[in-house]
Amino acid sequence: MTNKKEIQRRRTFAIISHPDAGKTTLTEKLLLFGGAIQVAGAVKSNKIKKTATSDWMEIERQRGISVATSVMGFEYSDIKINILDTPGHQDFQEDTFRTLTAADSVVVVIDVAKGVEPQTEKLVKVCRMRNIPIIVFINKLDRPGKDAFELLDEVEQKLHLTVTPLSWPINMGPGFKGVYNNFSKSLTLFTPGKQVVEDGIEINDIMNNEIDDYLGEDADKLREDIELVEGVYPKFEVNEYTEGKLSPVFFGSALNNFGVKELLDNFIQIAPPPIGRESDLREVEPEEEQFTGFVFKIHANMDPNHRDRIAFVRIVSGTFKRNTYYHHVRLNRKLKFSSPTAFMAQKKSIVDEMYPGDIVGLHDTGNFKIGDTLTEGTNLNFKGIPSFSPELFRYVENASPLKAKQLAKGIDQLMDEGVAQLFTGKHTGRKIIGTVGALQFEVIQYRLEHEYGAKCRFEHITLYKTVWFRSSNEAQLKDFQARKANQIALDKEGREVFLADSQFSLQMAQQKYSDIEFFFTSEF
Numbered sequence: 001m002t003n004k005k006e007i008q009r010r011r012t013f014a015i016i017s018h019p020d021a022g023k024t025t026l027t028e029k030l031l032l033f034g035g036a037i038q039v040a041g042a043v044k045s046n047k048i049k050k051t052a053t054s055d056w057m058e059i060e061r062q063r064g065i066s067v068a069t070s071v072m073g074f075e076y077s078d079i080k081i082n083i084l085d086t087p088g089h090q091d092f093q094e095d096t097f098r099t100l101t102a103a104d105s106v107v108v109v110i111d112v113a114k115g116v117e118p119q120t121e122k123l124v125k126v127c128r129m130r131n132i133p134i135i136v137f138i139n140k141l142d143r144p145g146k147d148a149f150e151l152l153d154e155v156e157q158k159l160h161l162t163v164t165p166l167s168w169p170i171n172m173g174p175g176f177k178g179v180y181n182n183f184s185k186s187l188t189l190f191t192p193g194k195q196v197v198e199d200g201i202e203i204n205d206i207m208n209n210e211i212d213d214y215l216g217e218d219a220d221k222l223r224e225d226i227e228l229v230e231g232v233y234p235k236f237e238v239n240e241y242t243e244g245k246l247s248p249v250f251f252g253s254a255l256n257n258f259g260v261k262e263l264l265d266n267f268i269q270i271a272p273p274p275i276g277r278e279s280d281l282r283e284v285e286p287e288e289e290q291f292t293g294f295v296f297k298i299h300a301n302m303d304p305n306h307r308d309r310i311a312f313v314r315i316v317s318g319t320f321k322r323n324t325y326y327h328h329v330r331l332n333r334k335l336k337f338s339s340p341t342a343f344m345a346q347k348k349s350i351v352d353e354m355y356p357g358d359i360v361g362l363h364d365t366g367n368f369k370i371g372d373t374l375t376e377g378t379n380l381n382f383k384g385i386p387s388f389s390p391e392l393f394r395y396v397e398n399a400s401p402l403k404a405k406q407l408a409k410g411i412d413q414l415m416d417e418g419v420a421q422l423f424t425g426k427h428t429g430r431k432i433i434g435t436v437g438a439l440q441f442e443v444i445q446y447r448l449e450h451e452y453g454a455k456c457r458f459e460h461i462t463l464y465k466t467v468w469f470r471s472s473n474e475a476q477l478k479d480f481q482a483r484k485a486n487q488i489a490l491d492k493e494g495r496e497v498f499l500a501d502s503q504f505s506l507q508m509a510q511q512k513y514s515d516i517e518f519f520f521t522s523e524f
């Protein structure tokens with residue numbers, strides 16, 4: 001139990017939202033509170049604007065920013081907070097899913113006018129699968145938006161969350177007066193354009209006349225709302241939140257720095273410290289003496305002359321120490337790291353020791369791929385970073401015959417980084433690249449050319465999904481493998497997948513081979 005104090009004071013979380021809801025603005029305000037940055041505007045948005053899909057300079061610039069903002073650590077009230085950044089662009093959703101495996105909780109930002117948007121739905125679904133505790137922040141209250149009760153209904157229905165508001169807005173848009181915090185029984189007043197944070201005014205009883213002095217005719221409406229809130233929503237219980245069963249909701253305006261401190265103060269009180277992770281051997285707890293961790297993100301160096309990369313490792317247990325040999329389980333090799341990097345807001349620094357919940361950046365020359373586990377010797381592998389069946393597929397062909405080696409190496413390394421997935425036809429040997437969004441194909445082509453000097457060409461393939469499968473019925477499995485021989489490929493780990501060319505053909509296979517289980521993810 002040596003690290004207990006360090007573990008208890010850590011909070012590692014991700015902010016997720018549909019693009020434009022205010023994730024970057026909120027992140028920046030949180031960093032300002034932590035003293036990690038001094039001026040607004042210091043955090044660059046890492047979103048790739050829609051117009052930039054074919055603007056390569058822009059993409060390269062964004063990749064540069066995203067290395068700087070991948071993890072932002074800061075201290076606040078003696079709590080070490082690690083914010084994990086997630087890409088805004090939907091074509092990079094897989095990256096976000098993987099980043100979520102390194103987080104212990106999330107804050108979901110929702111635009112009060114737009115309500116629940118598609119990308120928020122997808123991301124929250126992934127959080128729910130893992131029961132990650134979720135706090136909801138409804139943003140942009142300085143603008144006209146949806147009625148608060150209706151919005152919470154929408155959140156419950158679309159995100160399948162049980163919510164309970166801990167703060168409640170008093171009007172919105174031009175008439176926005178502030179929020180009443182139902183948890184701390186205090187009133188915080190909003191002054192447009194004023195960025196200074198005021199402490200809440202304590203109101204012991206909502207019936208208290210004092211409230212009328214501040215809110216005038218809006219006081220009675222607030223009383224009615226609060227009565228309804230208390231009648232409709234469950235009482236907030238911390239353990240229900242940490243078990244992922246109840247989501248507290250806050251209202252505010254990130255741009256106006258309103259409601260952000262309230263969110264942060266509540267967050268550090270209720271958000272869980274680092275929690276354990278499931279491995280193929282057992283659950284690994286943070287307090288365990290021996291170091292363990294897993295790679296959830298790999299970022300290629302921006303300089304094409306140095307093909308080194310940074311592997312981002314989430315520390316699960318023990319203490320990570322510089323210049324110490326660790327066991328790379330997949331490669332069965334000992335590796336030590338002379339310059340492990342910690343990410344404090346915008347600064348990177350070399351550190352000697354790091355604790356569970358922290359993210360350490362390791363310089364890598366090609367030893368790591370996403371999902372790899374490091375330990376002090378135990379042969380365990382962390383679970384929870386599955387590959388999902390991609391949405392879009394293309395054959396990839398060499399367009400420059402003399403550069404076949406470079407192409408193979410480039411594809412290999414880009415796949416290790418998790419840019420896309422590679423499948424190789426078992427009989428044809430043809431290589432298929434699968435992605436979540438169309439943008440990745442352009443990224444792959446561009447990076448192969450600029451970083452590896454290789455050229456590729458994509459060719460059309462009609463493919464609905466790549467489906468992993470297993471069965472204990474050997475005879476049925478053999479029959480399936482024989483009859484579908486031309487539709488079987490190997491994923492990067494050498495596992496077989498069925499290349500279903502349509503939903504119909506998958507259904508037919510499922511009907512015919514009733515003893516075979518089919519999976520849309522590689523972990524089952």
Ligand code: G4P
Pocket residue numbers: 017018019020021022023024025026045047088139140141142143252253254255256
């Ligand atoms: P994202 O990371 O979730 O994509 O969103 P981001 O923070 O970049 O915010 C998107 C837009 O919404 C920005 O305006 C930002 O200023 C604005 N915004 C964020 N919070 C609030 C808020 O509380 N109230 C209001 N009214 N606006 C808010 P933009 O014009 O797209 O960008 P910029 O030019 O201001 O950077």
